[in-house]
Amino acid sequence: MQRTLPFSENRVFVTGNEAVAWAALAAGADIMFGYPITPQNEIMHYWTRLAPAYGKKFLQTEDELSAGFTTIGGVLAGRKAFSATAGPGTVLFQEPVTMAEMMRIPMVVIIQQRGGPSTATVIYSQQEVNLAAFGGNGEGWRVVYSTANHQELYDYTIKAFNVAWTYRFPVFVLGDGYQAKMRESLVMYDPASRGMELAPAEAVVGKPGRPGSSRPAVHLRNAFSVEEELYESIMPGEEEFRSMARRVVEHDEEGTRGAELVIISHGVVSRAAVAAIKRLKEKGIKAGYFRPVTIRPFPEEALQRAVALCPRLLVVESALGQLARLVKEALFNRPVESFDTIFRPGVGITAEELVEAVIKIRQGGTTCV
Amino acid sequence: MAVKLSELTKQRELLTGGHRLCAGCGASVAVRQVLHAVPKDTSVVTCCPTGCLEVSTTIYPYNAWRTGFIHSAFENAASTMSGVETAYRALKKKGKVSGDFRFVVFGGDGGTYDIGFQALSGMLERGHRVLYVCYNNEAYMNTGIQRSGATQLGTWTTTSPYGEQSFGKGQNRKDLTAIAAAHNIPYVGQAAVHNWRDTFTKAGKALQAEGAAFLNILAPCHRGWRYPMEKTIEISKMATEVCIWPLYEVENGKWRLTYRVRNKKPVRDYLKMQGRFAHLFRPENEGVIEQLQEFTDRQWESLLERCGEKA
Ligand SMILES: Cc1ncc(C[n+]2csc(CCOP(=O)(O)OP(=O)(O)O)c2C)c(N)n1
Ligand code: SF4
Ligand SMILES: [Mg+2]
Numbered sequence: 001m002q003r004t005l006p007f008s009e010n011r012v013f014v015t016g017n018e019a020v021a022w023a024a025l026a027a028g029a030d031i032m033f034g035y036p037i038t039p040q041n042e043i044m045h046y047w048t049r050l051a052p053a054y055g056k057k058f059l060q061t062e063d064e065l066s067a068g069f070t071t072i073g074g075v076l077a078g079r080k081a082f083s084a085t086a087g088p089g090t091v092l093f094q095e096p097v098t099m100a101e102m103m104r105i106p107m108v109v110i111i112q113q114r115g116g117p118s119t120a121t122v123i124y125s126q127q128e129v130n131l132a133a134f135g136g137n138g139e140g141w142r143v144v145y146s147t148a149n150h151q152e153l154y155d156y157t158i159k160a161f162n163v164a165w166t167y168r169f170p171v172f173v174l175g176d177g178y179q180a181k182m183r184e185s186l187v188m189y190d191p192a193s194r195g196m197e198l199a200p201a202e203a204v205v206g207k208p209g210r211p212g213s214s215r216p217a218v219h220l221r222n223a224f225s226v227e228e229e230l231y232e233s234i235m236p237g238e239e240e241f242r243s244m245a246r247r248v249v250e251h252d253e254e255g256t257r258g259a260e261l262v263i264i265s266h267g268v269v270s271r272a273a274v275a276a277i278k279r280l281k282e283k284g285i286k287a288g289y290f291r292p293v294t295i296r297p298f299p300e301e302a303l304q305r306a307v308a309l310c311p312r313l314l315v316v317e318s319a320l321g322q323l324a325r326l327v328k329e330a331l332f333n334r335p336v337e338s339f340d341t342i343f344r345p346g347v348g349i350t351a352e353e354l355v356e357a358v359i360k361i362r363q364g365g366t367t368c369v
Numbered sequence: 370m371a372v373k374l375s376e377l378t379k380q381r382e383l384l385t386g387g388h389r390l391c392a393g394c395g396a397s398v399a400v401r402q403v404l405h406a407v408p409k410d411t412s413v414v415t416c417c418p419t420g421c422l423e424v425s426t427t428i429y430p431y432n433a434w435r436t437g438f439i440h441s442a443f444e445n446a447a448s449t450m451s452g453v454e455t456a457y458r459a460l461k462k463k464g465k466v467s468g469d470f471r472f473v474v475f476g477g478d479g480g481t482y483d484i485g486f487q488a489l490s491g492m493l494e495r496g497h498r499v500l501y502v503c504y505n506n507e508a509y510m511n512t513g514i515q516r517s518g519a520t521q522l523g524t525w526t527t528t529s530p531y532g533e534q535s536f537g538k539g540q541n542r543k544d545l546t547a548i549a550a551a552h553n554i555p556y557v558g559q560a561a562v563h564n565w566r567d568t569f570t571k572a573g574k575a576l577q578a579e580g581a582a583f584l585n586i587l588a589p590c591h592r593g594w595r596y597p598m599e600k601t602i603e604i605s606k607m608a609t610e611v612c613i614w615p616l617y618e619v620e621n622g623k624w625r626l627t628y629r630v631r632n633k634k635p636v637r638d639y640l641k642m643q644g645r646f647a648h649l650f651r652p653e654n655e656g657v658i659e660q661l662q663e664f665t666d667r668q669w670e671s672l673l674e675r676c677g678e679k680a
Contacts, residue, residue, distance in 0.1 A: 036479075036513070060516060
């Protein structure tokens with residue numbers, strides 16, 4: 001059985017799903033619980049091939065509810081367990097993930113977004129923002145990383161495990177079918193060789209000793225007898241979520257100072273935004289770019305600062321305003337001069353379209369429909 | 370019910386050609402054999418959960434079904450059809466629909482044994498007059514050949530690969546036909562695509578049943594099972610001859626073999642026809658075939674007993 005990773009700082013050319021499987025291995029994941037769904041299937045396929053050589057495990061369940069709860073079971077037993085899903089599978093994951101939120105159980109789920117509602121399409125959309133950030137009957141205590149390329153899929157999958165096991169909140173890595181299925185080059189590395197420490201996993205059940213006498217008892221609650229009790233549990237939880245949020249919130253930004261307009265996007269669409277501002281610059285038009293890397297917690301303060309520099313906004317996404325809603329909430333009561341949008345639920349957005357849109361807005365037009 | 374094949378071929382097909390299932394796919398054969406048994410002057414509503422059959426027969430704007438057709442999501446075809454049948458009964462009672470309707474679900478094994486199991490059980494227990502057909506290709510084919518609750522021990526799939534640490538799927542399949550029978554519904558049958566007369570007869574009885582009915586039809590998939598596409602029928606036949614897939618029915622609680630195997634062959638003969646079992650013949654996987662043989666024998670013996678074939 002091999003124990004060490006077969007690479008250190010190697011440039012590879014692989015699909016996003018393969019990058020995720022390797023990243024989970026690099027992050028010290030012990031077991032994957034999965035259920036087939038396009039476009040994440042190959043994460044399972046790669047993992048089942050990799051796993052045995054590294055003493056890792058895989059279990060396929062009978063549906064996504066079960067995949068979510070077996071993941072929780074694995075975590076309670078002290079293993080770094082994870083799963084991957086998409087679309088209708090993400091819907092079914094809401095019950096286990098919401099329970100994990102409340103019980104403060106770390107868990108990592110990779111979501112390769114596809115089109116909705118329901119079964120819909122199998123490759124691409126950005127329609128799982130609402131679900132990832134706020135799905136479930138709770139307060140949305142999750143961390144959601146929206147990746148834009150294969151390097152980020154690798155980096156943030158590793159980070160997801162660390163954040164989950166450091167702060168004990170569920171973490172989603174939000175990709176999409178384009179990122180999942182496309183091949184792209186990236187550097188795969190052993191986190192240890194970069195001086196990264198991996199947060200340890202801790203068992204809740206099956207520990208030696210007698211709880212309450214020879215060791216402290218652990219009591220994770222997911223049910224309350226009276227409403228006041230629930231309230232008293234949620235309020236400190238929210239405090240912890242907020243204090244974690246300040247430490248994990250991330251965004252990416254370019255050229256907002258002195259810009260005529262800022263393009264706001266996330267995930268793979270932000271690649272079009274980056275390309276567009278470059279092309280606009282060649283035409284002598286100064287546009288900025290702002291991208292939340294964490295969709296939840298949302299980089300509100302950073303966005304407010306950016307908007308103070310340039311109050312003309314263009315929000316673009318492959319969904320009908322799921323990102324825009326978060327943007328508006330972050331900017332509540334802040335003056336903006338213009339707020340244009342390009343909403344393309346289920347379809348991709350190119351740099352050319354964005355260049356055209358910006359030119360149109362400058363000429364006094366609007367992109368809103 | 371002595372039906373002639375020559376007569377059946379003249380019947381209008383309710384699943385037409387032109388769909389995009391692979392050539393040699395067992396699923397469409399199963400569907401056509403069932404739908405040929407629909408009585409004349411009876412309308413049919415069909416429903417598929419997500420899967421190869423649904424995806425390949427309903428590529429928009431085309432639809433290969435000459436029936437009312439519903440694609441439900443993946444886990445809930447039985448629930449959807451329960452709703453349709455309930456509404457039909459209510460409307461019929463009020464005199465708002467005329468004519469005779471039948472409701473048939475065609476679900477894959479993933480959508481039936483696994484994620485759709487709860488919905489199926491609910492439908493059978495409530496006794497809706499729906500025929501649920503599982504076209505069983507023993508894996509999740511539409512998403513890339515993953516193991517399911519119907520996959521046999523030792524089978525290679527993409528989520529039960531073989532190698533140093535694994536000989537393929539580590540568990541036996543569940544016996545869904547017997548589980549369906551345990552719901553005490555009027556009709557349950559196990560069939561396979563090579564025996565059209567048997568499937569046709571069972572479908573006829575299932576459609577006549579005054580309540581829920583369930584058919585489990587072995588429908589080989591050459592992509593997932595790894596055999597030449599023209600061998601679908603041959604392989605289906607061999608599954609019955611080695612008794613890994615016996616043909617039987619449970620009619621009002623009475624178990625009956627519908628095909629007596631005269632000369633029971635070893636499971637090996639079936640396994641060696643398919644690439645998904647090729648690794649079991651390697652020395653390092655010795656013993657797995659014997660385990661599968663033993664499981665098959667045990668199931669077969671208990672079936673013979675239930676069918677009163679043991680004097
Ligand atoms: C809730 C949910 N989970 C997963 C899927 C993905 N999915 C669609 S079809 C399919 C496989 C179907 O397998 P099966 O039922 O055996 O039919 P087959 O394709 O083999 O004919 C899966 C996993 C989905 N559509 N919805
Ligand atoms: S992959 Fe298999 S089940 Fe799907 S259409 Fe082809 S032969 Fe049929
Ligand atoms: Mg199947």
